[in-house]
Amino acid sequence: MNRSSETEAPQRGVTLGALISALICAVALWLLIAAQSPPKPVPADADQSGFSALRAADALGRVLDLQTPHPLGSVENNRVRARIMTELTRLELNPEIRGRFVCASYGVCGTPYNLLARIPGKDHSKLVVLAAHYDSVFAGPGAGDAGASVGAILEIARALKAGPPLAHDVLVLIDDGEEAGLLGARAFMQDPEAKQVRAFINMEARGTNGLSRLFETSDGNATFARLFAQHLPHPSTSSLYYEIYKLLPNDTDLSVFKAEGGTGVGMAFIGGPLRYHTPVDDLEHLDLRTLQDQGDSALALARAFVAEPGPLKAKTDAVYFDVFGRFIVYWPMALSLPIALLTLVLAGIAYARLGAHRPRLIAVLGGLLLGVLLLAVQGVGAWLVLETLKLLGLVETRWQVNLFWPSLAFMLLTVVFLPADRSRVFKTFGVDPAQPWNALFGWMLLLWLLSLLLWQVLPGAMYLTLIPVLLATLALIIRPGSKHWAGSMLCLGALITIGPMLASLYESLGSGILFALTPLSAMVLLPVAYAASKLFNSRTKFLALLICALGFGSMFVIPRFTLHEPMPLAITLVQGPETSRLSVSSEVRLESPLFKTATGLELRPELSLPWNTRPNLVGPVLNEADKVALPTLRLLGREPDGNDVIWTFDLRSARSAAVIGFVHPARWGRSAVKFNGIGTSQGAKYDRDALSGGYLSWAVYASEASFTIRLPAGDVPSGFVYDRSPELPVAFAHLNTSRINAQAMPVHTGDGVLAWLPLPSEWPEENRPGAIAADSSAAPEAAP
Known part of the structure; x- marks a missing residue:
């Protein structure tokens, strides 16, 4: 194939290439959206060695009974503990209760009563711990936080007993006083069993629905990443989550376990944040699909951790991420820089093979500056829109019901903020608008440099910008000179790496971060706009502007709160x-x-x-x-x-x-x-x-x-x-x-x-x- 055939093709060919590029991105977007839905709950009469959300929900219903708050030290806390003991006894696990007065580092004290039960394996000297807390806050019954995890652990314990023999023991730890100050975890670390633990699997929640995400690990997580890739049935995880979580002022029981030298992983679901720690964190609002997701993951990891013959704590960390919830890509952190350098070499080869259409280096730098300018315009413009909404009194809390459509509007602002006359903007930076390669290679260089920056400050997040460049480079190696393939692969890569952030950013960090949806969306769409500019004409921008107006206008119509949220x-x-x-x-x-x-x-x-x-x-x-x-x-x-x-x-x-x-x-x-x-x-x-x-x-x-x-x-x-x-x-x-x-x-x-x-x-x-x-x-x- 002649390298210049695409640019010399008649208008019909160009249009077909643009449509193919759009189709690839549309399919990837559909896969991303589909990956945000948890699996269907498995019925109660399903395979006894597997996890059933219906069986777990039945157990949880018996435990919570009247669904009243049961904070540490309360009468209802005693009743919930007694019901959990009944469930563990029914499973013939010989549970025991242990209480100890402890104080948190920030001055919260109490006597948590933890429930411990062993699921015996061949070797009794080693333990994998399944952990969750059973206490609630004073304001709500805690069906999601963390009753769902208690129900899941009871069902997992039953499934482990019904399944193949275990290489060593699994310890069920249902602890108390987490809401008060992680007190149950502090008490457990003084128990003799704490010295036998190979790994903790901690289950949490900050809501009532959504995907259960593996968001936290301990240091030395390379072995965990490999086991995630091999065993998680529908993964939702990445090393980015942990990089962000380390920066947040949040703690779980796993924080205590790690501070005392333990190793392990943490998972949680965060959908429905308005119900978190309120009276409507109840069984009615708990999504059984979410319960199925959390239970499937925890059961799979428990079996994988028990079966792993070597140490679970590795000498190095890993970079890892799921691809549309279907499989996990991972590599040791030490390989990140070599992969980045290899990507640069391959990009250089693809650049050289452009022949007569190869842009000058100064034009590539112009394309890089163009990308920086467009991202800055997108970010600042979206921030001004958000501040205007705040001044109008339309964004009043960290979470509110009517921000779904405005979130979509912030994503589509990226189309509205594209310059009306890109030729003029291109020429400002010395870029010939007739050669999209200037902008595409400039954009690829920008993303590659961002990956180096992330490697320095957030090494687990390096993949965010590196993977799109790698995919685009491989596409150009296979199909030299195809700008549509390059643009669509950049978009595909961004949907794989940045797409999950777009889907969960608001639920993770709240309304104050909504403006970031616009530049993040730009990182997905700009390559397509460069490669297939005819798809982003004035009619497309008008349609995007209309949808944005409807999205922001919905804030005047849809109530900000309901009794369900x-x-x-x-x-x-x-x-x-x-x-x-x-x-x-x-x-x-x-x-x-x-x-x-x-x-x-x-x-x-x-x-x-x-x-x-x-x-x-x-x-x-x-x-x-x-x-x-x-x-x-x-x-x-x-x-x-x-x-x-x-x-x-x-x-x-x-x-x-x-x-x-x-x-x-x-x-x-x-x-x-x-x-x-x-x-x-x-x-x-x-x-x-x-x-x-x-x-x-x-x-x-x-x-x-x-x-x-x-x-x-x-x-x-x-x-x-x-x-x-x-x-x-x-x-x-x-x-x-x-x-x-x-x-x-x-x-x-x-x-x-x-x-x-x-x-x-x-x-x-x-x-x-x-x-x-x-x-x-x-x-x-x-x-x-």
Whole structure:
């Protein structure tokens, strides 16, 4: 074939090439969309050695029963634990309960009760751990987070027992106190079984539907990547997910396991984020397809990890990603740079074979600058659109119901933002518009350079821009001089690597990142626009603009929240020594009509607690009759220890609240305080104390506890004590009615009553026990 035949072909041939290019991209787009749907649930009468979402859902229904919140230390938590024990006993696994008082590194303490059960294999000295937590937050029943994982583990345990013999034991760990502060995981790492673990498989959720994604691994994940590729039935994973997750202020139980030297993987589903930690995180909204997806993956990995003869932790990491949910491509991280260099060599060969149509290097650099300019225009333009929507009050929270169509509109903005006269833009950079190779090779060079940048800063994300260049280069080696094949392969590669980001970016990071959809879409479509510019004429741009207008216009019509995906809004009655007032927490802006309807209160920004650094939305002072009993603090003694003095206190909630707490000046540090004789343990990726301002806060999931403070001689304790109970008093039931009418519900810690007292400024000289702040009349007024 003559290398110049394509450019010299009549108009009909060019049009056919453009249509073929568009068809390839359309098929790839269809495969990408199809890959976002979880598999169908397997019926209950299916093969007993496989996973059935219907069987798992039946077990979960028995465990959750009335579907009420069951946070650490609550009566309902005890009931859920007993039901799980019944399910494990039914499976003849001889489960046991273990409790231990522990404290998180950021000052949350409690006594989690973990459930452990072994599925025996031939070798009892090694373990693969299947882990999930059974506690919920105060606001919701936790069917997704993480009841679905509990149901999945029960079904996986049954399937493992019914399947082939295991090489070594699998340990079921259904832990407690994860929502409080990963406390169950911290407690398990002090158990003797922790030293036998080869790998953890941790199952989580941040929603109620969607794909279950393998988003986290430990370091040295090359073996895991190989096992993912060999065994996952419908994979959704990539090394990019872990690179991003490492940058986020999020933790799971796996964070604790890894901090203590463990190795493993984490999976979660994140669809339906508006239901996360709310009352509608229930069985009704849990997608059984998602449960099937999570269960299939965890069962496959459990069998693969047990059967792997060598160590599961490798000496190196891997780059890996799934291709439309059908298979996984992976390579050792050490090969990334050689692959990039090989791609450059192949691209050079393809460039040389263009012959007379080979662009000058200066023109290629012009094409590179053109790509940079277009991406910058796309990103800045989309950001301005998003900021305009925010100013109009149409984007008020991190997640809201009506952002699906606007998300599609942001993707199509990439077509709208393409320059109307590309010839003029091309010429600005010294690029001949009659030669698309200038722009195509410039674009390939830009992507290749971006892959080198990613190799330096996010090595697991290098594949994002390298794979499209590699595919386009191979296409040009096979079909020299075919601009349509080059453009379509660049588009195909981008749909493989960047496409999953387009599909999950909003659910992963929220509305603030919507503008990024536009430049990411440009990375998919620009190569096609270069190679088949006739497909992106004025009519195409007008159609894209019309769809964008309809997408953004839908925000004026579609409600932002529904009772199935509610507006997050929690109300707390704050009782101080002098006054009682309501404090409202929500992402929705104070001036929003939605917010005013949801509360029915006149609110103003103000510090609701003296140790807070950020104002809350505070309501009017309440009546004397609305006050609650305040916590009681007793000094039990103080003992000199070298140059320090150890002060010992007893803290109790007079109303048997679910949580008690102590707040002290940050200058003391966490190490100065111990609750029930226990100090903090490690196992979090980020330092929450860095955001605490001038105070450090402790929370203990109990109604009473003792604590000690080690202070330099001459220094005296100061700060505050508090207790918190869930739910508002009956007198405030009308507030819940207003909230429901506005499609809002409590979230996370939910509604509650928080009562606080300041520590006194003076202490008795005698070293004797006594009540220091037993009631509000004995307490001095707190400083603002």
